[in-house]
Amino acid sequence: xxxxxxxxxxxxxxxxxxxxxxxxxxxxxxxxxxxxxxxxxxxxxxxxxxxxxxxxxxxxxxxxxxxxxxxxxxxxxxxxxxxxxxxxxxxxxxxxxxxxxxxxxxxxxxxxxxxxxxxxxxxxxxxxxxxxxxxxxxxxxxxxxxxxxxxxxxxxxxxxxxxxxxxxxxxxxxxxxxxxxxxxxxxxxxxxxxxxxxxxxxxxxxxxxxxxxxxxxxxxxxxxxxxxxxxxxxxxxxxxxxxxxxxxxxxxxxxxxxxxxxxxxxxxxxxxxxxxxxxxxxxxxxxxxxxxxxxxxxxxxxxxxxxxxxxxxxxxxxxxxxxxxxxxxxxxxxxxxxxxxxxxxxxxxxxxxxxxxxxxxxxxxxxxxxxxxxxxxxxxxxxxxxxxxxxxxxxxxxxxxxxxxxxxxxxxxxxxxxxxxxxxxxxxxxxxxxxxxxxxxxxxxxxxxxxxxxxxxxxxxxxxxxxxxxxxxxxxxxxxxx
Amino acid sequence: xxxxxxxxxxxxxxxxxxxxxxxxxxxxxxxxxxxxxxxxxxxxxxxxxxxxxxxxxxxxxxxxxxxxxxxxxxxxxxxxxxxxxxxxxxxxxxxxxxxxxxxxxxxxxxxxxxxxxxxxxxxxxxxxxxxxxxxxxxxxxxxxxxxxxxxxxxxxxxxxxxxxxxxxxxxxxxxxxxxxxxxxxxxxxxxxxxxxxxxxxxxxxxxxxxxxxxxxxxxxxxxxxxxxxxxxxxxxxxxxxxxxxxxxxxxxxxxxxxxxxxxxxxxxxxxxxxxxxxxxxxxxxxxxxxxxxxxxxxxxxxxxxxxxxxxxxxxxxxxxxxxxxxxxxxxxxxxxxxxxxxxxxxxxxxxxxxxxxxxxxxxxxxxxxxxxxxxxxxxxxxxxxxxxxxxxxxxxxxxxxxxxxxxxxxxxxx
Numbered sequence: 001x002x003x004x005x006x007x008x009x010x011x012x013x014x015x016x017x018x019x020x021x022x023x024x025x026x027x028x029x030x031x032x033x034x035x036x037x038x039x040x041x042x043x044x045x046x047x048x049x050x051x052x053x054x055x056x057x058x059x060x061x062x063x064x065x066x067x068x069x070x071x072x073x074x075x076x077x078x079x080x081x082x083x084x085x086x087x088x089x090x091x092x093x094x095x096x097x098x099x100x101x102x103x104x105x106x107x108x109x110x111x112x113x114x115x116x117x118x119x120x121x122x123x124x125x126x127x128x129x130x131x132x133x134x135x136x137x138x139x140x141x142x143x144x145x146x147x148x149x150x151x152x153x154x155x156x157x158x159x160x161x162x163x164x165x166x167x168x169x170x171x172x173x174x175x176x177x178x179x180x181x182x183x184x185x186x187x188x189x190x191x192x193x194x195x196x197x198x199x200x201x202x203x204x205x206x207x208x209x210x211x212x213x214x215x216x217x218x219x220x221x222x223x224x225x226x227x228x229x230x231x232x233x234x235x236x237x238x239x240x241x242x243x244x245x246x247x248x249x250x251x252x253x254x255x256x257x258x259x260x261x262x263x264x265x266x267x268x269x270x271x272x273x274x275x276x277x278x279x280x281x282x283x284x285x286x287x288x289x290x291x292x293x294x295x296x297x298x299x300x301x302x303x304x305x306x307x308x309x310x311x312x313x314x315x316x317x318x319x320x321x322x323x324x325x326x327x328x329x330x331x332x333x334x335x336x337x338x339x340x341x342x343x344x345x346x347x348x349x350x351x352x353x354x355x356x357x358x359x360x361x362x363x364x365x366x367x368x369x370x371x372x373x374x375x376x377x378x379x380x381x382x383x384x385x386x387x388x389x390x391x392x393x394x395x396x397x398x399x400x401x402x403x404x405x406x407x408x409x410x411x412x413x414x415x416x417x418x419x420x421x422x423x424x425x426x427x428x429x430x431x432x433x434x435x436x437x438x439x440x441x442x443x444x445x446x447x448x449x450x451x452x453x454x455x456x457x458x459x460x461x462x463x464x465x466x467x468x469x470x471x472x473x474x475x476x477x478x479x480x481x482x
Numbered sequence: 483x484x485x486x487x488x489x490x491x492x493x494x495x496x497x498x499x500x501x502x503x504x505x506x507x508x509x510x511x512x513x514x515x516x517x518x519x520x521x522x523x524x525x526x527x528x529x530x531x532x533x534x535x536x537x538x539x540x541x542x543x544x545x546x547x548x549x550x551x552x553x554x555x556x557x558x559x560x561x562x563x564x565x566x567x568x569x570x571x572x573x574x575x576x577x578x579x580x581x582x583x584x585x586x587x588x589x590x591x592x593x594x595x596x597x598x599x600x601x602x603x604x605x606x607x608x609x610x611x612x613x614x615x616x617x618x619x620x621x622x623x624x625x626x627x628x629x630x631x632x633x634x635x636x637x638x639x640x641x642x643x644x645x646x647x648x649x650x651x652x653x654x655x656x657x658x659x660x661x662x663x664x665x666x667x668x669x670x671x672x673x674x675x676x677x678x679x680x681x682x683x684x685x686x687x688x689x690x691x692x693x694x695x696x697x698x699x700x701x702x703x704x705x706x707x708x709x710x711x712x713x714x715x716x717x718x719x720x721x722x723x724x725x726x727x728x729x730x731x732x733x734x735x736x737x738x739x740x741x742x743x744x745x746x747x748x749x750x751x752x753x754x755x756x757x758x759x760x761x762x763x764x765x766x767x768x769x770x771x772x773x774x775x776x777x778x779x780x781x782x783x784x785x786x787x788x789x790x791x792x793x794x795x796x797x798x799x800x801x802x803x804x805x806x807x808x809x810x811x812x813x814x815x816x817x818x819x820x821x822x823x824x825x826x827x828x829x830x831x832x833x834x835x836x837x838x839x840x841x842x843x844x845x846x847x848x849x850x851x852x853x854x855x856x857x858x859x860x861x862x863x864x865x866x867x868x869x870x871x872x873x874x875x876x877x878x879x880x881x882x883x884x885x886x887x888x889x890x891x892x893x894x895x896x
Contacts, residue, residue, distance in 0.1 A: 071528070381812070396827035399795065409818040410532075411837050414809035420820070421834040426827045 024136045030087035030352040036060060039187055042087050044188070046156050049163060059186030066180045068252040072343040073372040073404055076312050079250050079285065086221070096303035108422025144204075152207055155223050158194035163215040165196055169227055173256040173293045175321070181252040181314075182289040185221045189254070192223035195261070197232040206462050208237035214394045222253040228263035230296065234252035235266040237465055251310075261296025261323065266304070268461050269317075270469055272476075273309035280368075283311025293354075294326030302329040303346065304460040306469040311340060316374065318347035321355035321383075331457040333469075334478045336369030336401070345375035345406075350386040350416075359390035362454050365401035366477055372404040379416040386413065392422040395453060397446070397477070447474040490539060491604050493523035495611075498641060501544040502612050506591070513597060513611040520607040523749075529603070532785040532817040533727060533756040538699065543641035543671050545614060547572050552636060557663040559882045563630040570635055571614040571642030584623040584654070590616035590645050598675070598705075601731065605701040609643055611873045616644035616674075621656045621686075628657040629875060635698065638668030646676040648686070650712075655685035659879065662702075664695035669724070672700045680712040682736060685714045689874060693886060694723035696751065703729040709737030717873055719883060720747040720755045721890055730759040734768045741770040746870040748887060750779035759788045761803075763796045766826075772803040775870050777863060778814035789821040790833065796826050803833035808840060808866065860888065 030041050039060055043053040068078070069441075123140050145152050151162060158166050176186040197203055228234050238255075251273070267290075276283025292301035303317040319328030330346040348357035357377065365371040373392045394403035405422040427449055435445030451458070451470050458466050499514060522539075523530040548569045554577055556566060567577035573589040581587050591614060598606040617631055634780040635642055650656060661827065662672060666708065680686050694700050700723050708714050720726045732741055745757040748759060761770045776784040792800045807816040840862060848858035867887065874880045 012867045015654075394824070396824065396829075399797070399827045401827070402823070402825045404824065405820075405822040405833070407818075407820060407835070409835055409837065411807070411809065411814070411818075414812055414814060414839050415810070416837060417839075418837040419834070420818075420833065420836070422820070422822060423830075423832040424822055424824045425830050 001030070029085050032085055033082045034060075034188065036085070036087055038086050042188060042190060045087065046159070048159055051167060052159060055171065055176070055247075059183050060188075060215045061179045063180065063183035063187055066177075066183055068180050072314050072374070073241050073370060074312050074314065074341040074343050076285065076341070081184070082443070084250060087190055148201050148204065149198040150193065150201060150203055153194055155189070155192040155194050155225070158225075162194070162196070164248050165227065166194065166225070169225060169256070169258055170223075171256075173258060173291050174254050174289050179289060181287040182254050182350070183465045185223060185252045185254045189221045189223035191315070192225070192253070194224070195226045195236065197228045197234045199229045200231045201229075202232065203234040206235045206237050208239065208363065220249070220251045220253070222240070224253070224255040225258075226256070226265055226267070227258045228260060228265050228299075229420070230260045231262040233264045235462060236268070237271045237462060238267070239272070239465070250285045251287065253290075255288070255290040255317075257292030257301055259292065259294050259296065259299035259301050259326075262298045263296065264300040264302075265292060265406065266302045267292070267317070268465055269303075269305040270461075270465055270472065271305065271307045271309050271313075272472055275338065275340050276311040278338050280311065283340070284309065286310035286313045286315060288315045290315065291320065291347075292318070292328075293320040294323045294328065294355075296326075297323040297352070298302075298325045299323050300329070302326040302331075302460070304331045304457065305333070305344075306457070306461070306472065307334040307342060307344060308472050310342075313340075313342040313344050315344045316346055319357065320349045320351065321357065322351045324352040325354045326352055327355070330357075330359045330361070331460045332361045333364070333454045333457045333473070334362070334371055335364045335473060336366065336371045337476055338367040338369060340367075340369040342370070343372045343374055345373045347376040347415075348378070348388060349376075350379045350383040350388070352383060354385045355383060356387045357389075359388070359392070360456050361390075361392040362436050362457055363392070363394040363403055364397065364450060364453075365394065365403045365475070366397035368398075368400045370402040370404070372406060374406040376408040376410070377418055377420070379411045379413050379418065381412040383413050386416045386418075388420075390418075390420040392420075393453070394422070394424040443478070446477060450474075450477060485521070485522040487524060491520050493640065494522060494539060495520075495604070495608060497542060498608060498612060501641070503545055503614070506612075506614065510611050520602065520604045528714070529758065533725070533754065535699070535725065538671070541639075541671070541699075543639055543800045545612075546570055546637055546640050548636045548640070550636075552577075552665055553630060554632070554634065557632055557661060558626060558630055559659070559661070559879055560630060560876075563659070566617055566629070566631045568615055568631070568633050568642070568644060570637065570640040571633075573615045581629070582625050582627055584621060584625050585629070586620040586622060588618050590618040590647060593618050593647070595645055595647070601729070606675065606703065607671050609645055609673055612766070613643045613645040613675075616646040618647045619714045620649045620651065620718045621654045622651050623772045624655045625657075628659055628879075630659045630750045632661045632663065633672065633674065634663050634665060635668075635670045635672060635695070636665035638666065638670060641673065642670070643673045644675070644809060646674070646702050647678075649674065649679045650681055650684040652681045652684040654681075657687045658689070660688065660690045662690070662692045662694055662700065664693075664698060667695045667697060669697035670699075672697065672698065672702075674700075675704050676704045676750040678704065678714070680706065680708045680714050682710040682712060684709075685713045686873060688717070689876075689879065690716070690718045691883070691886075692718070692720045692723055692726055694726070696722060696724060696753070698723045700726045702727065704731070706730075706732040708732065708734050708736065708739045708741065711738045712736065713740040714795055714831055715742040715873070716744070717870065718745040718757070720745070720749070720757075722749075723753065723755075723887060725754045725756075727756045728758065730757070731762070732760065732770075733762045733764060734770070735764055737765050737767045739768045741768070741784065742873065743770070743772040743774075744870045744873050745774040746776070746867055747774070747784055748777040748867070749782040749784065750890075751782060752780070753782045754785070755783075756785035757787070761788075761790045761801060763790070763792045763799045763801065766795070766797045766799065768796075768799055770799075770801045773870060774805045775867065776805075776816065777810065777866070778807065779810040779817055781811075781813040781822060783814070784816045784836075786817070786820045787821070789823065790832070792824045792826050792829055792831065794825040798829040799826065799831065801829070801831045805833075805835045806866075807835075807837040808863075809837065810840065
């Protein structure tokens with residue numbers, strides 16, 4: 001039978017944030033502010049080994065010397081880093097009790113999304129590691145995975161049980177001093193997911209974590225590390241939700257992927273955090289560093305993202321193609337509505353020979369929002385026969401929004417073949433007219449057209465995510481028809 | 483507090499100021515002092531990310547009116563065209579020809595120019611304070627013959643600071659050709675700033691040839707304002723020079739304008755060419771098309787940064803932008819950054835950027851038909867460059883450019 005965690009899951013997997021809610025779990029909070037003592041407090045709370053504390057403190061000292069980046073095409077009220085609780089953990093005994101706590105309006109939204117709670121429970125092919133306010137509450141399917149030798153646990157557990165793996169790979173893809181937010185995350189990360197797929201193993205199920213920012217005024221600093229050993233395969237899903245908050249909340253996560261020889265990692269994200277209200281009040285600041293490295297030959301990393309939430313998105317999932325014949329892929333749909341701002345894209349760094357990368361980015365701007373694609377394709381000298389194809393399309397749905405494309409292309413090898421193309425256009429009036437004529441109302445017609453426009457990306461998502469994402473697009477663009 | 487960049491810039495500006503002719507200092511007034519507060523561009527700035535000019539700090543340039551006799555016939559293309567000559571930035575009436583009717587010309591040293599406010603940098607500051615000449619022209623009615631303006635550098639270590647202003651009156655049309663050439667292979671600095679006003683219903687075509695000495699540094703900025711129903715075309719050919727930086731800013735201020743921007747940069751050795759373009763669509767119902775093509779050989783570097791900006795409510799804009807590059811050697815590099823910044827929804831805008839090498843199969847095809855490797859490569863590059871060259875309305879000028887391109891590259895080494 002379903003255990004308590006399932007209800008929790010049900011609530012957090014799908015929702016449109018008209019009706020945010022707060023889970024009342026008594027938190028054990030660190031005082032506001034950030035200094036070395038707070039870092040020691042977090043480290044001690046989590047019973048971490050000495051090397052990790054040193055690593056955190058080093059990151060903190062580097063962070064203090066850094067300045068917040070301002071190059072992105074976004075505009076926001078600056079974050080007061082001393083006004084955040086850097087640690088809050090739900091007390092282990094108390095968990096959310098029943099479905100009754102769910103707002104009936106929210107259930108209606110679920111219905112609108114077409115995912116009944118019962119159906120949710122039946123999605124048994126998905127193992128979920130729930131991260132609630134920084135500490136893993138529940139881990140499922142662990143035994144099943146253990147049979148294959150797969151390690152899938154929270155980061156704090158991994159630090160205790162597999163310190164050698166964590167120590168070997170943590171910070172190798174995203175070094176502590178990589179950027180302002182990565183350094184901050186390295187200093188104060190409280191939890192996250194850890195995954196290791198052993199040699200030759202094809203992970204039998206989609207691994208997933210659902211993040212949730214829950215406690216008021218807590219920054220969420222997740223750290224995810226996925227390692228695919230030689231000839232292994234894993235598909236990892238990440239979905240994000242958060243309840244309504246008046247004050248801006250900061251999310252600065254770091255995700256690191258390591259693919260060894262012939263390994264393949266597929267990382268899919270549906271991000272639907274609270275975007276703030278119509279006037280741009282509230283909403284999440286999503287400043288995330290995601291990067292994967294194709295360390296071994298013939299390895300592959302594929303990022304797929306559907307970004308509909310957050311007030312500010314600053315996110316560039318990247319691939320370092322170090323191994324020969326390695327492949328990097330980036331498929332993205334970014335939707336901004338009302339006063340949302342997104343500056344997102346990817347970096348493809350070609351170092352190995354015969355490396356290939358594909359970038360498909362679809363931006364949709366509505367309302368007063370701004371949506372930018374910012375990407376880098378770099379072909380290093382000696383990366384012979386590198387190949388890149390990039391396509392960045394933007395769709396504008398109102399005359400008050402903006403769509404921007406800032407691709408950087410740096411080529412240092414003559415054998416490289418690099419193509420980039422971008423288009424910006426309005427949603428086709430003739431297409432809408434065609435639908436209207438056939439009795440499809442404008443709102444539905446737009447949803448239809450947008451889904452067709454994003455098909456290339458949505459097709460990359462695992463089945464259940466794809467369904468969710470399609471509906472999410474429709475909900476996100478609700479009321480954007482002018 | 484003065485930053486290092488400011489200190490470097492003021493040292494550089496001071497070295498130029500020291501050489502600046504006394505008699506001109508008076509007329510420039512405070513601008514002479516203003517120039518030194520600007521920053522010396524470094525690669526930490528987004529605008530100069532791929533172009534380093536720190537070598538300029540070691541250079542000492544001087545203003546010199548070159549008085550020796552020069553045979554300029556080798557530098558001009560069309561013997562029939564009207565000709566205006568500047569040597570080291572100074573107007574030479576003795577070398578210039580009579581101008582056709584409809585043009586009102588004077589040396590810009592006799593005019594006052596407003597300080598460049600937007601997107602200013604050290605070079606615009608130097609230009610504001612220390613320009614020694616340039617064309618100041620009003621095209622009052624259509625001129626059939628092309629007008630050639632030769633900017634010649636001679637004698638070495640010279641600095642040419644020219645400021646040009648061209649105004650095309652309502653419904654007039656004209657074709658101008660700027661030839662930036664060198665009498666020798668010495669090192670020098672060219673700083674050329676041109677403002678162009680294309681009035682309502684007017685047409686203007688500007689062809690720029692940058693065929694400088696291999697040791698020369700060239701900063702070029704062209705600011706264009708287009709009014710209602712006007713048409714403007716600019717073709718820039720950067721074929722020789724140590725470092726060439728072109729900033730092209732076009733503002734479309736009236737409806738129904740048509741704009742064409744084309745560029746061809748072919749460089750080898752250690753050369754560096756940087757093209758920055760900005761197409762600013764401020765009003766609805768306009769069209770712009772941009773095509774820049776590059777060939778990089780040796781250790782040369784190409785930089786392209788094109789931006790299309792569509793302002794709020796500038797609806798029904800069709801803006802296209804394309805950048806293509808061919809790398810011929812292992813050490814050649816290209817950095818391309820095409821940008822779109824769009825704030826209106828009923829628009830069609832696109833950009834594309836491609837980079838590749840010479841098509842092996844096409845080469846094989848030609849060689850299999852008995853065409854030698856060198857000729858085959860030449861043919862392919864010509865065909866590639868042809869797309870830009872074809873845009874030149876004057877056929878003799880196009881043929882002239884093709885010859886120049888052939889003389890520059892020794893394709894057997896490719």
